Amino acid sequence: MDFLNAFVALSNFVLIPAIAYGSQLALGALGVTLIYGILRFSNFAHGDTMAFGTMVAILFTWWFQSMGISLGPLPTALLAIPFGIAGAAALLLLTDRVVYRFYRAQKAKPVILVIVSMGVMFIYNGLTRVVLGPDDQRFADGERFLIGALDFRRMTGLEEGLAIKSTQAITLVTAIIVVALLFWFLTYTRTGKSMRAYSDNEDLALLSGINPERVVMVTWLIVAALATIAGVLYGLDKSYKPFTYFQLLLPVFASAIVGGLGSPLGAIAGGFIIAFSEVGIVYAWKRVVAHMVPEAWEPEGLLQLLSTDYKFAVSFVILVIVLLFRPTGLFRGKAV
Amino acid sequence: MTTVIRVEDLHRHFGGFHAVDGATLEIADGSITGLVGPNGAGKTTLFNVVAGALPPTSGRVFMDGEDITGLPPHELFHEGLLRTFQIAHEFPSMTCRENLMMVPGSQSGETLWNAWIGRGRIAQEERALLKKADEVLDFLTVSHLKDEKAGNLSGGQKKLLELGRTMMVDAKVVFLDEVGAGVNRTLLNTIGDAIKRLNEERGYTFCMIEHDMDFIGRLCDPVIVMAEGKVLAEGSIDQIKSNDAVIEAYLGTGLKNKETAS
């Protein structure tokens, strides 16, 4: 029995990847939840918004790389994030002007907006593919590992290795900064407060002199930032492929709904719940268990609950369970 | 007497149903005008149209002679036109104090830029707002509730908060939709005094829907009676009470009953 090795294996294969993935989902889910809370619809185009913002960031990254601009050990993509955000913001504001504003003026029902957002999703989808193509793109550079598995083994003398990718560390640090800024903004600035007020009670917000078009605009700007940052971090950590981002829609929505749609705190909690479940369920636990039981009991199978191909089923199942037993989500968001 | 609000031949239909059916009325500057009428007479609908919450089917609304028909609520707010809701509205997840501090809306001219940079000036404005909010809560005798989440207030307390909202800025005309309903006697007197003081000291013009004839009689002159979407009569409370058409409109729904009950 060797708990230390078991813990290291657990950290290496489950905890660290799940924390990074959870941060990415949380940032994605925050965007979804803000749109739901303020614009009052589920935005199916969010995955493709992430893809678009990331695409712009990738184009700038390549340009920087070709000019020889770099951040040393850090990925150049970090420099390109502001440009990605600007690109996504321009796209979202344009969409709002030509599409959503019309439906807002009609006071269209949320379900209509959901379907409209699906149309928008297909357009974004096509846009990204026309510009960058449907294939995998590489744009990560800089130092690959913060701690390598071999170094770790040499340092500690343990049998198991622990690797921390620099993208994982960057993801976590960035997510913490972004979330802190967002909460500060929503809690302490007047604009942030008027967004919360608008989300709480639209009629009353208007009667308090809050300009709805301004609230909507600021919301889209924040969503552009959240989506692009989430997308770039995910792309750095895993890989960039437009279709993958479309697929991310399910875990991102599951995170937002599990936490309670409209609740920013819930979106963060939901992101980590989904990430840990997904990573934990498709992980083969044999390795961890082997360290913890006497050799004679060592399991024969892989102890993997689901094959990796089915990882999206995890979000789906959790979503169904939450909707059945607590439809407003863990943090009591607005009714779904 | 100058007219501050003029409603001209206003119609608002819901499908084939004419909730407001050609109402014409004037509200004199500096008055406390009562608006009464049986349930379903179209009073709230009239308020909704005047305050920009609903577009009219036809007809015009003027404020100080200017056409304000169809202006959205947040623009009317900046013109000095405020209203409260029959079913009290609040920002449930914010405290009473924060609720009141929301009121001056985006007036402070905060931009995304100076939200980060110009914290000093904004902090100063916030302090002034905080002071004002506390004064209003004090005025309404509910300062003990300032840190309570507005969602947890009782129905009557929410009504007070609604009234408090109108006191955060210098309003010109305030439309009150049954602020007194579901509120106990003592609280009702507090509300009545507040309305009187705002009218006398700060020059607010009020138009208030109310079912309690005593309350109306104590505060309002003139009183306008609506029935079936139209204005039926207008005059002092005594004239209204002895008006045959009014008594007929109320029969069965009970001005008489109310009289004997009180």
Ligand SMILES: Nc1ncnc2c1ncn2[C@@H]1O[C@H](COP(=O)(O)OP(=O)(O)OP(=O)(O)O)[C@@H](O)[C@H]1O
């Ligand atoms: N949004 C709506 N859709 C359909 N009908 C409506 C709508 N709003 C109001 N009505 C109808 O219009 C009529 C007038 O309603 P309104 O709320 O204006 O009455 P009221 O005079 O305020 O009555 P009360 O004293 O009960 O508050 C009612 O019959 C109501 O059912």
Ligand SMILES: [Mg+2]
């Ligand atoms: Mg009413």
